[in-house]
Amino acid sequence: MLRPFSALIALAALAVPALAQAQAYQCRAPQVSSVPQVSPNSRPRQMPVTGYTMALSWSPEFCKPRQDSRSHKVQCSGDNGRFGFVVHGLWPQGANGRWPQWCQARQVLTPREVRRNMCMMPSASLIARQWAKHGGCMTRRPETYFKVTRILWDSLRIPDYDRISREDDLTAGRIRKAFADANPGWSAAQVGVKLNERGWLQEIRLCYGARFRPTRCDDRRYGARDGVRAKIWRGL
Template sequence: MTVSVVKAALALAGCAALVPTAAAAQAYQCALPARIEVPPIRMDGPARPLPVTGYTLALSWSPEFCRTREDDRRSARQCSGRAGRFGFVLHGLWPDSGRGWPQWCAPSTPPAASLRANLCISPSPTLLARQWAKHGSCMTRRPRTYFRVSRILYAGLRWPDFTRLSREPGLTAGTIRTRFADANPGWFEEAIGVHLNERGWLEELRLCYDRRFMPRPCDRSRRGASDRTGVRIWRGL
């Protein structure tokens, strides 16, 4: 399973590489620490080793997350500005199942080097370690494979200009889906989840994949806001 997972992710990333560079990734900087400590992770629920039928790539809009956390020590790397500024960051890569979310299949401590390699897309060692233990262990036996596939999928994405998009009058979730699909050939609106907080601000995108890491329609829980729902995007200013 490990080899096929990596090959499928590489194939999808190869298709994304054909996209013109004008739609390339966001211009945010990131500085890696010389070393990190691997935090301990506690299970918050039962083990569910269910068969994997697809995946979700959850991408959090960092300016909204950091809106009230600039002075929070636990979020300092992501929100203080000292390690760089972030746009969309990887919340997690989650295996799906038709019978619920697989979780805590074989949790273990990931190597520090694997966490450090992903800190520019997921700026929290605690988040990374937890995502591996809770979700990644249901996808592969090797944490390095999980983090490598996460990087491949993230690096293969192309981003519309969300700062410009935030200024559009009458912005809706459907507009966000259309712009993202236009920037990423092979993607379509039904495979893009748009999640808002209770005040209507953009909080997260959830991209839905099948077992071969090809886009597939999201179910209701992952799709989030309807196309006609109005959206506001916090720019972090």
């Protein structure tokens, strides 16, 4: 389990530096004095990890009904910066469309580690939940889980989805192809697009193999078919 993580960390110096972080416009990480408590909402499931999914949430759409929410103040109020894509989570995948979850974590997440990741995942509750539900099934230390997540995040180029949102006849296929075209080594088949029930972009889901190489998404992660009409909320 730890070997792919170690290899990725060793190669981090070769990654394209801090490209995706430009999506967190002038982010200011808040002080964090405690770690939110997280209670499992389903049963633990331990199984071999066969790959990973990185879910990127489109913040303008998420924040549209939450601008005045106290629980989402960091991400949605504008006081800590404006966000485009943010990391929802890095999730382990298993065989037959299943995934490990809620494995017993051996080390405790600290407020310092929460704050370190707030410009990538601008919610202390989200950070705590991702470690509790997913990270503990992948590695022993929360620092390792979030370091690997940051390495993957920093290696990405985010297309100008503000401009793309203004195109006529926008489709899910155009959204995924734009991402693949901006990131050498990726193909459209390796990029999932999740639209909400009204057709607005909600998430992009990037599919990785067991050694963190892009791999073809299965149907569940691929999401909306290429020809499905799509919209992107710009938050303005």
